[in-house]
Amino acid sequence: MLTNTTPAVEVRPLPRQPRQILSAAALATLNQRSNWAGARQFLGHLAVMSISGYLWATAPLGLALPALVIYGASLALMFCAMHECCHRTAFANPRLNDGAAWLAGLLSFYNSTFYRRYHKWHHRYTQIPGKDPELEDDKPTSLSNYAWQMSGISWWIGKVRSHSKVALRQLDGLYYLPESSHAEVVRSVQLQLLTYAAVVVVSTLLGQPWFLFTYWVLPLAVGQPLLRVVLLAEHTGCPNDANPLINTRTTLTLWPLRWLMWNMPYHAEHHLYPSIPFQALPAAHGQLKPYFACIDAGYVRAHRSIAADFS
Template sequence: MVSEVFQPPSPAAVPVANPRQILATRDLAALNERSNLEGSVRLTAHLAIIGLSGYLWGTGSTWLALPSLFLYGISLAFMFCAMHECAHRTAFANAKLNDGAAWFAGLLSFYNSTFYRRYHKWHHRYTRIAGKDPELGDLEPENVLQYLWQLSGIPWWQGKIVGHLKTAFGQLDNCYFLPEATHAEVIRSTRLQLGIGVAIALISTTLGHPWFLAKYWLLPLAVGQPFLRFILLAEHTGCSSDDNPLTNTRTTLTLSPLQLLMWNMSYHTEHHLYPSIPFHRLPKAHQQLKTHFAHIEPGYLNVNQKIVAAFK
């Protein structure tokens, strides 16, 4: 199995009594500044990549179609990152913009933001705490076969299809992170999302394009999922199983194009330490906080190599 912490804390890590009081109130207030402009520019850029790569996938020559499919699939799957940021209501200064963009991003990436917002709130409140963090319900790989199974995206597809259908039929008994007062809203939102998918399939079939949804959504999303799994495995795998955000979460330094599609989510320790900081301020927060972190890795390939090397 993967060791609880597969690498010792960085010698540069500076211990603190209360991790969430590292930043002074004034410094945190400056980092917390949200911007409709920053959110709009990033969302427009992300959608432009999806649109251009999708167009080239659908109409490009053979030699261009395959790389376009990979970029299209990755950018489509990484709309999860846009939904994640908007679900925190930090992508935009306007709450309605956050909620609308989160729902749309979830539609593209096969998440439901109404459900995810409550689910993810519990993940932040009880990060890595067994029995409380809902993300621990996802299998953490203990050998190479489990690792490859996770990367395939198949468990994710199974979880999403079953989860969406159960939610649509009102089966929320095991969703302890959903207050009962939110059940009707979550059910309604999920039904609407699934209804849109069904409507697109019916309309495209009527218009003579029965494979439209498969070609422009199912296949690309299936291609992009392994890349997203590769990224998400790095966030907490091998980190401490306690409530210390300086040791239970990992920041991974990566290239600017990937940061763009990830909405800077690679600065994950910063995000868990101060979820109120919007994506465009996370690089600055990193400079102020990095000396306190136990896990900072130079690249996702490096992290995943260490995850595999730690299997016993």
């Protein structure tokens, strides 16, 4: 739905060259990357995950269940950390970006080596049918299908199939993976799956055969619907058009969620200028918001707009 639903925002006429809205000087200021900012955010995210995970494992049921929800959300939203690091904007040091991306992908059941190539294609051809790989994912067309996708079950099925195919070197149809990357992507996925297997073996030998399910699969399943809500709002209902001012939605949300999402709700700003690191996106939003066609005040409102298009 192509409407700006944020009050008191004057939408200006769309410029012919959207990526020239910011001056070179303004963009250079926003583009400053910082190892300190990345480390503070990544360690803070890990701290939320660790504390809530510890409470899930040790606290009485009345406290353990809320902790499970927070723990699951922090696990699932490790996707956002991986996304930022795959852009190599979370840290100034490329090796820190790549290492943190792989760990975040391991925790969220994504693979950063694969995702970096996939996501690069998505940015290059955003909302262009036949070229944007994200458009190959089913979009909800009814309330029942919407509920199915929000459950995360279809995501689990897709991820198990995708990781298995890549690990077995079945890369046909993955046009966004250049041939030069095949060996690296296969090794990375194989190492990730071996890591999960090693956790199962070690925990079983230590007398905890259900460790991976209890402290990873179950919490991640609990948190996955939140990530589905976030990701579906990014482009669904926006036009299939190359113009970054109209093909992506920014969603204004509460600070705790925005922090745990590495400022990904400022998604239109991110797509317009992918070089801007997460900590500068709020400032970028302040400068760019009059130009965007789709800004929603919260995920509830964004999903109401999406559901309004169901047949």
